[in-house]
Amino acid sequence: MEFDPVFLARIQFAFTISFHVIFPGFTIGLAAYIATLEVLWIATGAERYHRIARFFTKIFAVSFAMGVVSGIVLSYQFGTNWSHFSHVVGNVIGPLIGYEVLTAFFLEATFLGIMLFGWNKVPRGLHVFACIMVAFGTTLSAFWILSANSWMQTPAGHEVINGIAHPVDWLAIIFNPSFPYRFAHMVTACYLTTAFVVLAVGARYVYQGRYGEDARTMMRMALGLIAILAPLQAYIGDSHGLNTLEHQPAKIAALEAHWENEPGEKGVPLVLFAIPNEAAERNDYQIAIPHLGSLLLTHSWDGTFPGLKEYAPNDRPPVAIPFFAFRVMVGIGVTMIAIGWFGAWLLWRRRLFETDWFLAPLQHVWPLGFIAILSGWFVTEVGRQPWVATGILRTVDAISPVSGWAVATTLALFVLVYGIVFSGGIYYINRLIARGPQDVAIDTPEEGLPSRPIASAHQATRAAINAPGE
Numbered sequence: 001m002e003f004d005p006v007f008l009a010r011i012q013f014a015f016t017i018s019f020h021v022i023f024p025g026f027t028i029g030l031a032a033y034i035a036t037l038e039v040l041w042i043a044t045g046a047e048r049y050h051r052i053a054r055f056f057t058k059i060f061a062v063s064f065a066m067g068v069v070s071g072i073v074l075s076y077q078f079g080t081n082w083s084h085f086s087h088v089v090g091n092v093i094g095p096l097i098g099y100e101v102l103t104a105f106f107l108e109a110t111f112l113g114i115m116l117f118g119w120n121k122v123p124r125g126l127h128v129f130a131c132i133m134v135a136f137g138t139t140l141s142a143f144w145i146l147s148a149n150s151w152m153q154t155p156a157g158h159e160v161i162n163g164i165a166h167p168v169d170w171l172a173i174i175f176n177p178s179f180p181y182r183f184a185h186m187v188t189a190c191y192l193t194t195a196f197v198v199l200a201v202g203a204r205y206v207y208q209g210r211y212g213e214d215a216r217t218m219m220r221m222a223l224g225l226i227a228i229l230a231p232l233q234a235y236i237g238d239s240h241g242l243n244t245l246e247h248q249p250a251k252i253a254a255l256e257a258h259w260e261n262e263p264g265e266k267g268v269p270l271v272l273f274a275i276p277n278e279a280a281e282r283n284d285y286q287i288a289i290p291h292l293g294s295l296l297l298t299h300s301w302d303g304t305f306p307g308l309k310e311y312a313p314n315d316r317p318p319v320a321i322p323f324f325a326f327r328v329m330v331g332i333g334v335t336m337i338a339i340g341w342f343g344a345w346l347l348w349r350r351r352l353f354e355t356d357w358f359l360a361p362l363q364h365v366w367p368l369g370f371i372a373i374l375s376g377w378f379v380t381e382v383g384r385q386p387w388v389a390t391g392i393l394r395t396v397d398a399i400s401p402v403s404g405w406a407v408a409t410t411l412a413l414f415v416l417v418y419g420i421v422f423s424g425g426i427y428y429i430n431r432l433i434a435r436g437p438q439d440v441a442i443d444t445p446e447e448g449l450p451s452r453p454i455a456s457a458h459q460a461t462r463a464a465i466n467a468p469g470e
Helices: 006-042 047-080 081-117 124-152 170-174 180-208 212-247 247-257 292-297 319-350 356-362 368-385 404-435 457-465
Strands: 158-161 165-167 272-275 282-289 385-387
Touching: 006 047, 006 124, 006 180, 006 368, 006 404, 047 081, 047 212, 081 124, 081 165, 081 170, 081 385, 124 170, 124 385, 124 457, 180 212, 180 292, 180 319, 180 356, 180 368, 212 247, 212 292, 247 319, 247 368, 272 292, 272 319, 282 292, 282 356, 319 356, 356 404
Parallel strands: none
Antiparallel strands: 158 165, 272 282
């Protein structure tokens, strides 16, 4: 039995990148949230911000570690499975990844120790600064990685000599045509992912009657962010779609399952549901709304864009995966907007924390952001096919001279190891969430305060009532 090394290498990279991307997608937003809590703690002196920050810092540490471990594997795959990719575009991609290591990763590594272990050991101001720097570092890491990936989508600032891409203009390479839209879209997705995790954790505690003050603070902060960012994400996504239509029209045709513009027909329908039939070049069981595709993608009632039949079969991306993944992503986006706005309305009416029928399902919304990120990456990466670097190198030509059996063996080992390691990590995170925010000891070096536990308001009141007469 012979295995196809190209197909298996693609499956292997898709498997490892899918595991990896969910952790930076979470820690980028979580680092910013922890930094915000630290700033609020300094500004207001409210201990609930301190408790919540320390609680989520533990979760951040586990998630960050799993993100680093899964990210290292990806770098090695460039050499083991995709060596010709490294040979052809390494002059551009290599420095961009190197910049990520030299700036973002070193910045994170410098301040991460203070963030994780500096509680009660360094001045508060230094600890807050360290949290801000880690948050900045995670965002800077996303900047460089998305710049490299966006260049693969919409290459610019280079020249091809003897089949090898050489950099000509680094500003044009970094800020390639799709990068600003993809960077804004991804970072916003990271913040929303974290917000929904925080919202679900807070709702779980409120519904169970635990950590009342801290849980209510989590929910207020999360809903406020979601109510603003979710509709903003819809606008960013629309702008990103227009940019993709300009630079990667075949990808748009695939994710809309748009095969052709019928002669004499005005406008393109929006396909709500269908089973793309690539062999017959049509959609089966299609449900569509006339002209709405034109309105969304061209902002014109009768606008059109190229159909898949206008491209040679070997130049078309696969249709089914981008088509369904895009609809999952959009559906989750609409759900996020509905949850954010309805939750904000309940909060405004002072009914949020007593509305059990809303709190009960809200405990389980934490996966929404992760699923949306994965769906978006499938749209982006599968929709780019058959190119690994658009117009420069096809995926089938980027593979290493490696046997299918070798790739199949390493893929099986990845599935086994990832299943064990990441199941353990997720189990531990769930244990941390079950334990909840704990009362913490405050020791401020610059003020010379003694290290002692700070009780919650309820505990302090109860202690005062039970205390002997003074």
